[in-house]
Amino acid sequence: MNRERILAGGIAILVMASLLAIVLIPGAIAETASDDVRASHLQIEDVSIEPGSISGGTATLAVETRLDHRGGPAENVTVLVRAIHADSGFVETTTEQQVPTIEGQREASVTQNISVERRGDYRIKTVVFRDGERIAEGTKEVSGVGALKAGYAETNIAFHWQDGTSDFPPVEYSIADAENNRTTLNVSTYLTNQGDDPSENVRVVFTARQADSNIVANRVSVPVGKIDAGRTASPVASLSVPDGYNYYLDAVLWKDAVVVGSARSAANLDPSETLSVNETNQEVKLSVSDFSDDNAPKSKDRTTTANDGGQPGFTVPAGITALLVGGVQLPGGNMTETESNSMTQPNDEPTTKPTGRKNVQEYLYRGALVLLVFLAIIALFQFYMSVLAVIRTFVADQYRPLFNAAFNLAVLLATGIGISYVVRKID
Known part of the structure; x- marks a missing residue:
């Protein structure tokens, strides 16, 4: 064998x-x-922030974290959201939420509400933990929180020609009478309902303010009532002021007992000096930056x-x-016998190649x-x-x-x- x-x-x-x-x-x-024992993998896919309820001093932000899940079931997962003031660096508020077990290859959404003061800008930091270990984190910046209006101050009525692009003043005036060192001004403005429903009952307070001393020369309140959707109202008031001075004409819009808007123009009654309203009205809105993934998920899984x-x-x-x-x-590697013989016998006849x-x-x-x-x-x-x-x-x-x-x-x-x-x- x-x-x-x-x-x-x-x-x-x-x-x-x-x-x-x-x-x-x-x-x-x-x-x-029988259970799926594969290692789970979680990462933050996106974070979105929307304004929630707004009060006079605080703003509630709804932070939605979308987690991308792969592998086996992800258990004992928590999401922590922290609001950090951009100027001081102090932590404004922190909230933490337990996430139910995530199974399958899918995205899971976790929404948390955080309340911050209506001032300054904030960094919203999101951290994901699994079994107490940090596995993913990221940040977003939120600016213009102070521009959010409280619910009691919201209105769809706005002053016309107040965007700074029009040549027309938001508050107009004409001289109705001038006698006994006093001038009577007919002051008017235009209010437009930019919403889809009729407005609430509103009123406008017209004020003539002496430009140099800032003393109120006269003030009149004019009821406007309700304004239909897409319509414009033009309230008018008469203001009697002393001659020879320049005035700021202010129009303040009131809803119930809350100021919801204002506009200003200038009335030049002093021929030796011209007054102008050098103000640029810039609308400030809530701004949220793109999501920044601070670091790759710190998972110990390896290929x-x-x-x-x-x-x-x-x-x-x-x-x-x-x-x-x-x-x-x-x-x-394989030299034939013919080739070997051709090398050792140069005088023989050449072999066929x-x-x-x-x-x-x-x-x-x-x-x-x-x-x-x-x-x-x-x-x-x-x-x-x-x-x-x-x-x-x-x-x-x-x-x-x-x-x-x-x-x-x-x-x-x-x-x-x-x-x-x-x-x-x-x-």
């Missing part, structure tokens, strides 16, 4: 012994859990390979190196052979690592080293068969 048969018999004995061990040894097969279990195995770089060495030696087409075909075949050998090595490597992965998956932990040793011994015996056969052929 030759060596190859002895080694093949050893392989067969190992395979049979392994199968019998799996069947006969209690607990050799690992118990597979694992089939050789992570510490088992020996061939590597792809080693196989590629061997192929490159063989490929370099292959084209010039292969045609160029035959050389091209030979190199193509050799290149194909190299490619196929390379693919075979990759397939063999993948098969080896897959078998190790199967052992790690289905064999219990306490018996896993024994089965790994049996498999590696079988591979060693199979390699011995190949080595024995090659050596015998060479001899």
Whole structure:
């Protein structure tokens, strides 16, 4: 009996012994859990901020955090939202919310309300924790919080021609009468309902304020009532003021007992001096910056390979190196006897040389052979690592080293068969 048969018999004995061990040894097969045990991965996909209820001193911001989930169930996850004042750096408020278990490859939304003072700008920081460990965080900046109007001060009525782009003043006046060192001014303005519903009952208070001393010369309140949607009202009032002075004409819009708007123009009654209202009305709105991911998720998950279990195995770089060495030696490796004789006998008649087409075909075949050998090595490597992965998956932990040793011994015996056969052929 030759060596190859002895080694093949050893392989067969190992395979049979392994199968019998799996069947006969209690607990050799690992118990597979029905739950998804894959590591979960969470990251912040986006954070959106919208204004909520607004009071006189505070503003409520609704912060929606969208979490992108991959892998197994994510349990014990909490989301912390913190508002930090941009100028002082002090923490204004903090809220934390527990997130229900997230399963499946999907996005989960977590909405939290935070209340901040209606002043300055803020940085909204979002932090995600899993099992008490920080895994993701990001920030957004919010500016113009003070421009948010409280619910009691909201109205759809606005002064016309107050955007600074029109040549018309928001408050107009004409001289109705001038006698006894006093001038009577007819003062008017235009109010437009920019909403879709009729407005509340409103009124306008017109005030003539002496420009140099800022003394109120006269004041009149004019009821306006309700203004239909998309309509404009033009309240008018008469103000009697002393001659020879310049005045600021102020129009203040009231809803119930709350000031909801104002406008100003100038009345020049002093011929030696001209007064103008050098004010630029710039509308300030709530502004939210783009979401900034402060750092990549601090997850301890890593990409694992089939050789992570510490088992020996061939590597792809080693196989590629061997192929490159063989490929370099292959084209010039087989010298025919005719070529050898032609080199040692220069005076003989020249031998017939292969045609160029035959050389091209030979190199193509050799290149194909190299490619196929390379693919075979990759397939063999993948098969080896897959078998190790199967052992790690289905064999219990306490018996896993024994089965790994049996498999590696079988591979060693199979390699011995190949080595024995090659050596015998060479001899």
